[in-house]
Amino acid sequence: MAKTDSKPSEELILNAAVKVFTRKGYSGARMEEIAKEAGINRALLHYYFRDKETMFNIIFETKFKEFFTGIFGAFQSDVPFLEKIKSIVDHEITVLTKHPGLARFVIMEIAQQPDRLIQFGQKLGLNPRTMLKHFQKEVQQNVQQGEIRPIDGRQLLMNIISICIYPFVAKPIIKTMMQMDENTFMDLMEKRKNDAYEFIINAIRP
Amino acid sequence: MAKTDSKPSEELILNAAVKVFTRKGYSGARMEEIAKEAGINRALLHYYFRDKETMFNIIFETKFKEFFTGIFGAFQSDVPFLEKIKSIVDHEITVLTKHPGLARFVIMEIAQQPDRLIQFGQKLGLNPRTMLKHFQKEVQQNVQQGEIRPIDGRQLLMNIISICIYPFVAKPIIKTMMQMDENTFMDLMEKRKNDAYEFIINAIRP
DNA sequence: TAATTGTTTAACAAAATTGTTAACATGGCA
DNA sequence: TGCCATGTTAACAATTTTGTTAAACAATTA
Known part of the structure; x- marks a missing residue:
């Protein structure tokens, strides 16, 4: 289990998502833009956080x-x-x-x-x-x-x-x-x- | 030119659009929802106001x-x-x-x-x-x-x-x-x- | 009434956005 | 080394949303 290696990516993605969601709101945010902001492929967002809504909820709660x-x-x-x-x-x-x-x-x-x-x-x-x-x-x-x-x-x-x-x-x-x-x-x-x-x-x- | 008859429809659509745009914002608004709110077909929105952005700009200016x-x-x-x-x-x-x-x-x-x-x-x-x-x-x-x-x-x-x-x-x-x-x-x-x-x-x- | 013009719709097409899959990469460890 | 688990990607598929078209309909007018 390379959990130590996975963590930074999760953090990286969340930080990028925070930026995009807080700038654009849920409906204005684009998964593509979050991925670009994090410098990764869009599919990775779904790998770590099932879908847009799940991702949003984590960030919104914070x-x-x-x-x-x-x-x-x-x-x-x-x-x-x-x-x-x-x-x-x-x-x-x-x-x-x-x-x-x-x-x-x-x-x-x-x-x-x-x-x-x-x-x-x-x-x-x-x-x-x-x-x-x-x-x-x-x-x-x-x-x-x-x-x-x-x-x-x-x-x-x-x-x-x-x-x-x-x-x-x-x-x-x-x-x-x-x-x-x-x-x-x-x-x-x-x-x-x-x-x-x-x-x-x-x-x-x- | 049946301009006298067309006006009410334009007003009707704009009022519906105002409701939806002010509730959801530009990116959250759906043309379909505006049409439903106005009780008309979606294509009519494009007939009166070229596209979503044009429509939004009119409302936003107001x-x-x-x-x-x-x-x-x-x-x-x-x-x-x-x-x-x-x-x-x-x-x-x-x-x-x-x-x-x-x-x-x-x-x-x-x-x-x-x-x-x-x-x-x-x-x-x-x-x-x-x-x-x-x-x-x-x-x-x-x-x-x-x-x-x-x-x-x-x-x-x-x-x-x-x-x-x-x-x-x-x-x-x-x-x-x-x-x-x-x-x-x-x-x-x-x-x-x-x-x-x-x-x-x-x-x-x- | 027939022609003309403007209004409305259903069906279609195109674009944008999200979500999935299968293959490839990489690093640890038997 | 070679296997295994996880991380990563490109390509694809599905869905959602927007925009277009052609035909039906309504009303006005000549």
Whole structure:
């Protein structure tokens, strides 16, 4: 069994597939293009991963996990509310800067087939609803204690997530309109970690 | 020439095509599905609109226009800054509520082929860069006059746009996670017109 | 009404994309 | 070395999707 030799090829193929699938989406991706990207014959894709769908599911599960643990990760920590927001924003922008195309890919494929959210969500054992309830309760408490202005927890959550994620989803538009190259964009996102945080804090501080 | 009779069919087909293209994107859309949606034979699609690409371009141009005039429209008006923000938010959310799937479609297709932004932008004679410069200058002036806190105009613009657009892009995710049906979601967006505005105002008011 | 023009369809053809097979290559090991 | 298992490929087959054609149909007009 030359398993040690096979592994690199599998990795190689998966990396190529990730590139193509995240750029083009499931329906836009071509097996031929993945093979070319990996520098191998198309038949090998089927040798390692039965078919396109199987391949896609493996990649989607990985990306789904990256994206949602990226989102939910920082929500769990048990620190004061404003600090938590700081770490959510920071964490989120960091993850998305490292994985270009991640957010757009996951959102698009879920929009195409919303049941994947349930399907893969359960598979990975993450429970957005518990998280949501918890967040809402935390907002209510902080409102009652006068720590923050009165605000609907759902709206606040949407605001935070929007501010963090949207710039990456619309990156090609933003880059073109603001005439930025990749590095300038990344600098802007780096600064955004603080700018976005302060924006949010100012919005909710009494 | 029975042009009067032909028009309804063209409209019928275009409406069907809009539905399918905005749901599935260019590569996911199937001519067969469009024909079925319109209740006609596939060959008719080619009779009216040479091929898939031609058809797509017509629809994309329409949607592109809807989306960007939706965005830029309210930026033009000559009212005090905070009022302008009010009308931008209101206008934006109204447009996107009326056209479900619009934002996701346009963003995705531009991400797939960013030069379409230049191509169609010029074709429609809209100049995002002038708009951007103008907005930035306005922010600077208001900062200097102490009307709003110091803030990078680009970040503020991204924040406003993000808060307005992202919930619609991620609608399937939000609906599922928050267990909302279509009407509940629309109610939430209706409330959001004010909530988002107040959030932004509080964030920038000294 | 017959001719003419435009509309619609079924059947066909072509192209693109995915999936399979059988033969060949290679590296480890009896 | 020569066999065996796995990795790799080219060629082929099947399927899906797009595009075309010729004929039927409908409506308008002369």
